[in-house]
Amino acid sequence: MSKVLKVIEVLSESSESYEDAIKNAVESTAKSVRHIRSVYINEQSATVKDGKVDKFRVNVKLTFEVDV
Structure with a gap:
């Protein structure tokens, strides 16, 4: 049986780091999308407030397997 994969684009942010923003994107999306592969x-x-980095933002593409 062949697999069907789909790609969606997700935006996320974190006040901690880019890595945390990526984790937030994956974990939040996984609540409603199954079989995320990559x-x-x-x-x-990033946004800047008062001369300091305020938020780290990422735009990611998530690939997941579609149930067929």
Whole structure:
């Protein structure tokens, strides 16, 4: 049987780190999407407040297997 994979784009942020923002994206999406297989970091950015990095933001693509 062949597998069907789908890719979705997710945005996430964290006040801690890029790594934490990526984990948040995967863990939050996993609550409603099953069989996540990989994450591709598409873009990283940050917001600045009072001269310091305030939020770490990521734009990721998640690949998951579709039930057929």
